[in-house]
Amino acid sequence: MSAVAWTAVGSLAAWVWLLLGQGLFWRTDQRLPPRTAPGDWPCVAVVVPARDEAAVLPVSLPSLLAQDYPGDAEIFLVDDGSEDGTGELARALSARLGGLPLTVIRPGEPEPGWTGKLWALRHGIARVRERRPEPEYLLLTDADIAHEPDSLRELVAAARTNGLDLVSQMARLRVASCWERLVVPAFVYFFAQLYPFRWVNSTDARTAAAAGGCVLLRTEAAVRAGVPESVRQAVIDDVSVARAVRRSGGSLWLGLAERVDSVRPYPRLADLWRMVSRSAYAQLRHSPLLLIGTVAGLALVYLTPPAAVVAGVLTDDPVAGWAGAAAWLMMAGTYAPILRYYRLCLWQAPALPFTALLYLLMTVDSAIQHYRGRGAAWKGRTYTRPEAAQDR
Template structure:
């Protein structure tokens, strides 16, 4: 009874005291002609370099790169796709797509193997930023120094609507933001994607409530690495990517560094930015979570133990209390379990609606949380077996063990 009451109390606190994380109304304001009340257009549109790190991405590029090439942006913009040691012809395919679709200029670069202490993605981002900084100035918005005003860091599996870049820049300029990030809408098509993916974003928002992230005085900082618009001056002031070169969870590290250096950041859910990468099988989703879950816990066994206990009390106790109360005929744990389970399911409904999924998935959140608990434990086991954070043929050790 007391454990069930503790779970109910935890849910009451989460719903009211954790930045209203369960709400899905933190979105980039629509600022086009249909919304005259939105931010005004800049007098001079700043220049933008779109940096796309790509490693073995030939399967998704045909669905994502044309959307970048087709960006309807009034200012100077150029795409820099960094082929990070691909073995599937990613760079060649990118050039072919640019020749076929036209649109924004595309430069394909290759940085070679990552330097000591660098993760592959950040090494590629560094190379892309270097390519962009050496481009000749093409407009007054470039500042005349060969650099660019903004960097759009976007993953190779992210597809953008034609006005995506315009809206990101307009929001940044109108609100004085140094970093604007949108959590791309992930693909949800198969059974496992429906069960796992909306919860992934739900749990992320619970860890990093968007309202807290967007509050200038709050310590909470996070970004979604698939779509990050970064002001170049803020990047230089924060010393990125060098200062975060060892970070496996690079998007959160980037936002934290920018915010600590005095920058203003914003994070919200996307309406017009989508991931096209499929995760049809449970094993693929498991790998996506397990590769960095223990890194999120700072490779700390105590934090792992507390996380497992917290997940159990918050997500697993309510259905167990309902079953136990019903089987033993004790109304107190039954009532507390039903109330906690109802609050849990109710808080999940907005995310399911955002992903256009059936609301019958809401009561299954304890099952999904149990899978995430197992993924987190598996992440720790992999680390202690020497597997570390593995992704696309590379394994990253914990920072203290990195040369």
């Protein structure tokens, strides 16, 4: 066989393994587990780190204020050095709309060794723990996340019913613009491929992950895991928190959300590029060898199938053509469920190689920015060598 044919067969073998051996990552049926209402609803504190979020707060914060929760709940919004009036807007929304009580905290600039979000969570959680009685649960949710009125109630019921220390839902991201429809579903798809939800939710597996936009965390588990101090330098904070909880003996659950949505717009490719590239190289632990391996892996798995089909037709190489076509079909088939979850046309599934090429370039750009001293830049802050989400 030709070199192209051997490469295509290797890609096909990789897709057979991904289809059957990677925790069925492509399925979208991991939703909140069965739950019943607890006899006594525990106290919950909602902690919202926010930096320059005045554009999205009028959509997201009212959804938290309006939570229909039978127990005691309070919102702590941590205004992390905002310059757009985020804190003042939050107070105004609370005064106008009522609902759950709101406290706004302004902690000042992060100390050395802390990333901004975790610095904000540190101060929010510290203020929460001053309450008496101390809340049983913390809902850590981003400022761009909108919750349906029963979101908190359902999260607490799931945690209580199943004895879970951490329950996380990956919010449904916005897919309004052309670039969002092309790039965003693939972001969720690749995340699930790295951290298969079934493996996260298995008590026997070592895989740990969470989606930072919506994390319900038992306060006792946070203290036991030393969160957030134990992960204070992590850029990929959600996965780092989940790993800290699992290392300390906690139980996790992660799935797709049905009633929790991100309202942050990414109308341009440049916006999505910054979102991905700021943490991609941190995920690779700033390792050139892992970067090379990742680029080679993406090329073999995602770029080889369409290239092999074209080469097979042009060079009359049936093995390359059929192996490439079979791998491409498997790729599109595994991508279709996430497109259906996002209510997008399934014709996008064969275009996944192009989207994968964009992610490959974003990952390379992330490494370039790191070595230029501009790694992990976000909202006016740059972390030149932040820690990845990794086991210690």
